[in-house]
Amino acid sequence: MYHIKINNMQFHSHIGVFQAEKDLGQRIEIDLKVAIMTPYQGDELTDTVSYADFYEVIAQLIAKSRANLVETIAHEIIQAIHALDPDRIGSVAVKVRKIAVPIEGIFDHVEIEMEG
Template structure:
């Protein structure tokens, strides 16, 4: 078993509960961890024997460019839906983290992050 990780993908989005979040927009960061057998790809050196992380990155970019959500939980769930639809037959599971930096609440903090994981088999 192996893992493919794509870390700190950055996307400018118009997500959020408050109207000003949807008007002004904000940057979200996304991490994805895909768990799957990688032994064959390691031996064949063929992208067809693994999951193309370039394709996964493109799918996430398309999702965040074409949809708006109130909650980052919904963002993570939609990303997992897309990953499952495209690669669920190959993957054991996937984990998604979504970070939001411009959170309209009092206090001193770096970001708010949610994490969701889904098993496919």
Template sequence: MLTIRLNNLRFHGHIGVYTEEKKIGQDLQLDLIIQTPINHNEIHDDLTKTLSYGDVYRQVAQIVTDSRVDLVEALAHDIIVGLRAEFSEKISQITVRIRKLNTPINGVMDNVEIEVTD
């Protein structure tokens, strides 16, 4: 088994419950942990035998850029569905963490984070 991690991907997304969040957008950070059934002994320095993290990044970037969902949980779900559709045979399990950096909460905090594993 091979684990691929993409850490602290950064995007400007237009998601949120409030109209202002969707209009102005906000900064998001994402982590992905992808478990694959790929045997590292069989890769032999051949990109076609593994999961290209460049392709994964581009797929996630497109999903986040196009998204207008209300909840970060829904965005995480869309990312999982999109990655499974594109790379189904190369993914056993996906964990998506999304951090909203500018939450409209009257309080002091660094961010709000959700984690979904499928």
């Protein structure tokens, strides 16, 4: 087993409870960690799962999502990544960060982490 990680993917999203988040959108960042259950077999893309496919799936989900909660998009990402190759993909962990949230306070970002 080994892991494929993609860190700090950045997207413009329309995810949020507040109408301004849905209308104007905001930047989010996503980290992904995918356990590949088959051992290293060779130097061909067919011997693994493509991280380019992971990125494309996530980008498409973010582009169309109007979810209220980042937990919803994290769950959808986990399901979609598993669906790419259920025989090879084990656990999927995702972190979703909202960089600018419409609440008063001083902080860098808010983040949720989910694994499935």
